[in-house]
Amino acid sequence: MAETTQRKREVFATKNEFSVAMAKYTAHLSAKFCKEKGIFTVVLSGGGLIDWLCKLLESPYKDSVEWSKWHVFWVDERVCSHEDPDSNYKLAMDGFISKVGIPKENIYAIDKQCAADGDAERCATLYEECLRNLVKEKILPLSPNGQYPQFDLQLQGMGPDGHMASLFPKRPQINETDKWVTHITDSPKPPPRRITMTLPVINSSLYNLMAVCDDNTDQCARSIAGIFKNNNLDLPAAHLTAQVETMWYLDKAAASLL
Ligand SMILES: O=C1O[C@H](COP(=O)(O)O)[C@@H](O)[C@H](O)[C@H]1O
Numbered sequence: 242m243a244e245t246t247q248r249k250r251e252v253f254a255t256k257n258e259f260s261v262a263m264a265k266y267t268a269h270l271s272a273k274f275c276k277e278k279g280i281f282t283v284v285l286s287g288g289g290l291i292d293w294l295c296k297l298l299e300s301p302y303k304d305s306v307e308w309s310k311w312h313v314f315w316v317d318e319r320v321c322s323h324e325d326p327d328s329n330y331k332l333a334m335d336g337f338i339s340k341v342g343i344p345k346e347n348i349y350a351i352d353k354q355c356a357a358d359g360d361a362e363r364c365a366t367l368y369e370e371c372l373r374n375l376v377k378e379k380i381l382p383l384s385p386n387g388q389y390p391q392f393d394l395q396l397q398g399m400g401p402d403g404h405m406a407s408l409f410p411k412r413p414q415i416n417e418t419d420k421w422v423t424h425i426t427d428s429p430k431p432p433p434r435r436i437t438m439t440l441p442v443i444n445s446s447l448y449n450l451m452a453v454c455d456d457n458t459d460q461c462a463r464s465i466a467g468i469f470k471n472n473n474l475d476l477p478a479a480h481l482t483a484q485v486e487t488m489w490y491l492d493k494a495a496a497s498l499l
Contacts, residue, residue: 403476
């Protein structure tokens with residue numbers, strides 16, 4: 242898929258400024274889409290992201306965001322029980338979703354039984370079916386090329402190795418274009434069994450916000466430099482684009498080699 246938007250980036254001096262900016266960005270788009278079409282479709286990842294969304298749980302956002310109009314999805318998920326500490330669903334439910342008024346029926350987790358059974362391939366098939374049904378119900382539109390579902394906003398993080406969602410370096414999933422959701426059973430980062438939206442689906446989103454904080458290991462900073470200075474396409478996150486805006490929020494450490 243061709244690049245559709247230029248990467249933009251902002252660097253934040255403190256964790257507080259970083260989280261405030263994430264909340265502002267998300268709340269602004271929530272208000273825009275709720276006004277324009279009555280719903281807001283948001284895709285979450287796991288990892289540090291949920292913690293960085295903490296300011297949305299505070300004033301003025303907690304009471305002003307139209308949570309009842311949100312529809313929530315996961316860009317990737319670990320294939321394990323919904324109660325497992327590894328579950329991205331559990332992470333988001335405990336740290337964010339349970340604290341705001343998003344209707345239960347608007348929360349699209351991977352199939353509970355199939356996840357508990359550890360069947361990654363079936364979980365991916367069922368999640369794609371779920372998305373296809375939502376297209377039929379007109380909750381999700383298709384991208385202009387008619388091939389992929391189009392979300393309003395994806396909020397993601399990047400792993401130190403440059404992975405995004407569960408698209409890892411040197412793994413074939415990054416090249417998948419037929420499916421909307423695929424699976425991996427040998428993820429280099431545990432747990433090994435996961436599902437992930439495919440790159441063309443990720444890049445069909447109207448807005449993509451990639452949030453990266455480096456936990457003092459320098460590894461994220463090296464990957465960020467690889468992406469912004471060398472456009473190193475061996476790093477899956479270097480392929481990130483969007484239909485309207487591709488925004489990168491970095492903390493000082495993540496931006497330290499730019
Ligand atoms: O394993 C995963 O890692 C990425 C990055 O996580 P972070 O802890 O480095 O922020 C995350 O975006 C993805 O959803 C998750 O499954």
